[in-house]
Amino acid sequence: MTFLLGALLSLASIRGLATTDYSIEAIRYATVKDFPTAGLIMGAPRDQKTDIAMVVWLVRGGGKTILFDSGFHRQKWIDQFNVSDFLSPDKAVQEAGVDAASITDIVISHAHWDHMGGIDLFPNATIWIQKAEYEYYTGAAWQPGGKKGGIDADDITELVKRNLAGRVRLVNGDNVEIFPGITVYTGARHTFSSQYLRVAGEKPYVLASDNCYTYENLRSHRASATFETADQPGNIAAQERMVQLAGSADRVVPGHDPAQFEKFPTKGRVAKIQ
Numbered sequence: 001m002t003f004l005l006g007a008l009l010s011l012a013s014i015r016g017l018a019t020t021d022y023s024i025e026a027i028r029y030a031t032v033k034d035f036p037t038a039g040l041i042m043g044a045p046r047d048q049k050t051d052i053a054m055v056v057w058l059v060r061g062g063g064k065t066i067l068f069d070s071g072f073h074r075q076k077w078i079d080q081f082n083v084s085d086f087l088s089p090d091k092a093v094q095e096a097g098v099d100a101a102s103i104t105d106i107v108i109s110h111a112h113w114d115h116m117g118g119i120d121l122f123p124n125a126t127i128w129i130q131k132a133e134y135e136y137y138t139g140a141a142w143q144p145g146g147k148k149g150g151i152d153a154d155d156i157t158e159l160v161k162r163n164l165a166g167r168v169r170l171v172n173g174d175n176v177e178i179f180p181g182i183t184v185y186t187g188a189r190h191t192f193s194s195q196y197l198r199v200a201g202e203k204p205y206v207l208a209s210d211n212c213y214t215y216e217n218l219r220s221h222r223a224s225a226t227f228e229t230a231d232q233p234g235n236i237a238a239q240e241r242m243v244q245l246a247g248s249a250d251r252v253v254p255g256h257d258p259a260q261f262e263k264f265p266t267k268g269r270v271a272k273i274q
């Protein structure tokens with residue numbers, strides 16, 4: 001009997017089956033009004049505007065309280081992007097019944113100001129980021145010819161401090177399970193090495209972040225905004241892979257689409273995905 005149980009557990013591990021039931025919630029902490037739709041969906045009309053949701057995702061289970069992305073809070077970005085309905089992410093998670101100090105881990109999709117700018121608000125969290133993303137934005141990005149658009153030097157400083165304190169984990173590449181049933185996959189160069197998250201379960205979900213901005217990206221098979229035109233086919237392929245990983249386009253959650261707060265049961269700022 002003991003042998004049979006061990007064999008079954010080993011088989012579950014090999015097949016990548018979830019050993020934990022996770023809840024998933026989207027938390028909307030702000031809105032950016034009148035954002036150019038062409039900055040979200042390649043080929044969209046230049047005069048079209050969209051009110052976009054600024055979101056972090058809360059995943060709980062297996063003794064972990066995980067954020068996917070950390071939002072932002074620095075005033076310069078609030079002013080620059082005409083942000084409205086802002087509630088600092090550490091306060092926003094309280095609407096889901098979670099104290100900022102209880103966040104155990106933050107998985108960072110990429111280093112842009114609106115995704116990594118809140119890591120200092122969660123003092124006890126370990127940060128998970130792609131190794132290549134960390135190395136580039138703590139080094140070569142700041143050298144002549146480096147690309148650092150959308151990267152906040154204060155965020156990078158905080159990331160390095162967290163690493164010096166032993167609270168950063170570098171994810172080395174694609175298809176890496178970081179917790180039982182939670183796997184990260186690399187995107188298509190929205191930044192140097194962005195990543196997205198799959199949460200396994202009876203109905204798996206993919207949290208796309210900026211690797212897929214909106215549901216329209218999925219419907220029309222159009223890329224999200226990326227650094228280089230050459231990366232657009234890779235981004236479309238990544239979105240198609242997300243659908244495969246989730247088992248349905250309905251279970252891919254785009255990064256900035258406010259429709260996720262209409263699609264899923266929502267109370268206040270919190271949408272219950274699973």
